[in-house]
Amino acid sequence: MCCKQEALRRIISTLTNKSEELQNFLESVDHTLTGLQEESCKVMSELQAEIEQLYTALEERGAELRDIIKEEKQRKEMELQKQLSEGKFALLSCEELLDFANQTLIITNEEEFLTAAKQIKERVTMAPAFRLTTRPAVSDHMSQFTVDFSEERAGLLRLHFLPVPRPPQIDASSCIVRDNAITVTWRPPGEVDSSSDGSSGPTERYELEYRKTERDSAPRAAAEACWEKVCDITEIVYFCVSGLKFDSRFIIVRVRARNKAAAGEFSEPVAIETPAYNFGFDASTAHAELKVQGDTVTWEPQGVKGQVLVISRSATPSPNKTAASRGGRDRFAGESYTVLGDQEMTDGCHYWELRPLADWKSFSVGVAYRASLGRFDQLGKSAGSWCLHASQWLQSSLAAKHNNRAKTLDWPLPQRIGIYCDYDSGDLLFIDVDRLRLLHAFKTKFSQPLVPAFTVWCGGITIATGLQVPSFMGNFLHANIITTVGLSSSFLSDLLFTDFTLL
Numbered sequence: 001m002c003c004k005q006e007a008l009r010r011i012i013s014t015l016t017n018k019s020e021e022l023q024n025f026l027e028s029v030d031h032t033l034t035g036l037q038e039e040s041c042k043v044m045s046e047l048q049a050e051i052e053q054l055y056t057a058l059e060e061r062g063a064e065l066r067d068i069i070k071e072e073k074q075r076k077e078m079e080l081q082k083q084l085s086e087g088k089f090a091l092l093s094c095e096e097l098l099d100f101a102n103q104t105l106i107i108t109n110e111e112e113f114l115t116a117a118k119q120i121k122e123r124v125t126m127a128p129a130f131r132l133t134t135r136p137a138v139s140d141h142m143s144q145f146t147v148d149f150s151e152e153r154a155g156l157l158r159l160h161f162l163p164v165p166r167p168p169q170i171d172a173s174s175c176i177v178r179d180n181a182i183t184v185t186w187r188p189p190g191e192v193d194s195s196s197d198g199s200s201g202p203t204e205r206y207e208l209e210y211r212k213t214e215r216d217s218a219p220r221a222a223a224e225a226c227w228e229k230v231c232d233i234t235e236i237v238y239f240c241v242s243g244l245k246f247d248s249r250f251i252i253v254r255v256r257a258r259n260k261a262a263a264g265e266f267s268e269p270v271a272i273e274t275p276a277y278n279f280g281f282d283a284s285t286a287h288a289e290l291k292v293q294g295d296t297v298t299w300e301p302q303g304v305k306g307q308v309l310v311i312s313r314s315a316t317p318s319p320n321k322t323a324a325s326r327g328g329r330d331r332f333a334g335e336s337y338t339v340l341g342d343q344e345m346t347d348g349c350h351y352w353e354l355r356p357l358a359d360w361k362s363f364s365v366g367v368a369y370r371a372s373l374g375r376f377d378q379l380g381k382s383a384g385s386w387c388l389h390a391s392q393w394l395q396s397s398l399a400a401k402h403n404n405r406a407k408t409l410d411w412p413l414p415q416r417i418g419i420y421c422d423y424d425s426g427d428l429l430f431i432d433v434d435r436l437r438l439l440h441a442f443k444t445k446f447s448q449p450l451v452p453a454f455t456v457w458c459g460g461i462t463i464a465t466g467l468q469v470p471s472f473m474g475n476f477l478h479a480n481i482i483t484t485v486g487l488s489s490s491f492l493s494d495l496l497f498t499d500f501t502l503l
Contacts, residue, residue: 054156069145076138083137090128097123165189165203165257165264168237172270175253179470181242182272184208186255188237189264203257206233209266210241212248216271245466246276277350278466279343279452286339287332290456297339298357298460334376340368341452345423351473352452353433353464354417360459362391364401367421367428368453379455380406386442387453388417388430400430400440409439420473423450429476438476 097120104116124130166189174185189203209227225248233239244251254269283292291300332338345367354365364379366387379387380401389406390413391397398409411432417439418431428442454461 065145065147069142072142072145076140079137083133086128086132090132093127094129097127162259162262164262165259167265167267168206168255168257170253170255170267170270172272174238175270175272177272177274178468179242180244180246180276180466180468181240182210182244182251182253182274183238183240184210184253184255184272185238186267189257202259204234204259205231206237206239206255206257207231207263208233208239208241208253208255210251210253212251212274213271214249216250216252216273244274245464246274246468247278247466248274250274274468276466276468277343277345277352279341279352280465281454281463282340282342282451285330285332287337290337290339292339295464296357296460296462297454297456299337299456299458330375332375336376336378336455337457338373338377338379338453338455340370340373340454344370344449344451345421346449347423349469350421350423351467351469352419353467354419354454355415355462355464356390357460357462360456360461361393362389362455362457363459363461364389364453364455365417365419365430365461366401366453367419367450369448370451371448373453379453380404384448385453386428386444387455388419388440389455390414393458398439400442402442407440411437411439414439418470418473419452420469420476421450422477427477429473431473431476436472436475441476 100116100123101120104113104120107113107116168186168189170184170186176183186206208230210230211227212225230239230241250271251274252269252271254266256266257264280295281292281297286292286297289299289301291298354363356363364387366379366385368379368382368386369384372384373382377385379385380389381404383403386402387400389397389399389401392413396413398411398413399406400409401407414432414434414437416433418429418433420427420429420431422428423446426443426445428444430439430441431437432439452463454463
């Protein structure tokens with residue numbers, strides 16, 4: 001019976017996995033179909049726009065050529081009209097003179113005849129008919145405007161779609177993951193296929209797409225992130241996507257080439273592993289007067305709205321210890337205005353950052369053994385918690401705390417604190433990220449699962465997670481840090497002081 005049940009469970013598991021795989025496949029096909037329809041509409045629209053531009057260019061050039069012919073026709077017409085007008089006037093003058101000469105022939109009086117003959121001679125000398133060119137000023141020849149667009153027509157008949165660039169190839173070995181940035185490198189289409197006959201078409205720019213996923217396969221599962229796009233990458237065959245939050249196991253990237261209007265197929269997608277420490281606030285542990293909202297925690301005291309809050313002059317002042325005694329069994333209470341992270345650390349290196357909000361007065365940040373931290377325990381006052389405490393209540397102070405011991409730090413209050421924890425080596429470092437200064441280092445041997453721990457009084461804090469261990473940490477973790485940086489003897493004594501659990 002048990003064997004059959006186990007076999008049935010395996011079948012159910014196989015069917016469930018296959019069902020999920022088919023569901024993802026159907027979603028992928030549906031997404032491809034939608035993309036096909038959108039892409040078809042896009043290229044049809046672009047084709048129509050190109051044809052309209054051809055029509056426009058032909059009309060514009062035709063109008064220019066017609067204007068040239070018209071101008072030449074008008075010029076010749078004006079010349080010929082002028083000749084016609086002058087010729088008609090000369091003809092009329094010639095006919096009048098001829099009529100006068102015929103009348104002179106019949107004059108019988110010699111003196112009158114000689115006078116008339118003299119006038120005729122003078123008029124003939126000055127007659128327009130004898131000064132007028134009898135050849136047309138211009139010809140009717142217009143063959144210089146003959147056109148032959150046979151080559152252009154042949155070119156139009158050769159119109160076809162642009163050659164589509166072949167897919168590039170991502171060089172996975174050259175891709176770099178560093179400081180929450182991914183540098184993707186690829187080989188151009190021409191280098192991918194050395195036997196290319198040139199039909200791939202020129203490449204003008206590249207498009208890169210990436211998305212986060214928990215799987216190293218390309219098909220997008222339901223509820224997974226959509227592709228993010230980076231367009232118009234020119235003149236280079238790499239791109240750095242920076243400012244990422246690594247809140248997934250992998251980031252899948254793909255690249256395609258584009259020419260004037262055509263985009264080629266995407267390269268084979270490559271899954272790049274993005275290890276980082278991701279956690280959030282465990283709201284179930286938060287003190288009743290702490291409000292957890294996303295990556296932010298703020299202190300909101302109960303029953304004091306609109307009232308004057310009286311605070312004692314202690315290093316970390318707080319309201320009445322019994323005011324916050326309500327809440328669940330795991331919730332911090334009393335003067336422990338604490339909230340824990342929701343992800344344990346049991347090995348490896350981890351890094352996260354904290355920023356105080358503008359109205360902050362006091363906070364602590366560090367790590368703790370969750371199992372050994374009581375509801376009323378404050379960070380740094382037990383053997384199972386280590387923290388950096390900052391306060392600007394009454395006066396500014398910065399201190400490292402552990403096992404109810406404190407070490408005052410002579411440094412301005414930082415506005416961005418990096419926390420580095422190497423569980424295996426027992427290193428806990430606090431960094432002023434803006435000034436790249438090591439504030440304090442604990443050296444111990446962790447023996448239980450750790451969680452990030454925070455205390456907030458008056459004001460609030462925000463955290464940044466999903467961060468890789470930044471490259472600048474190498475300056476603080478180098479094996480020869482003491483000799484190469486030249487640390488002072490006072491700092492050496494600080495290191496010895498912080499090794500509480502080994503003393």
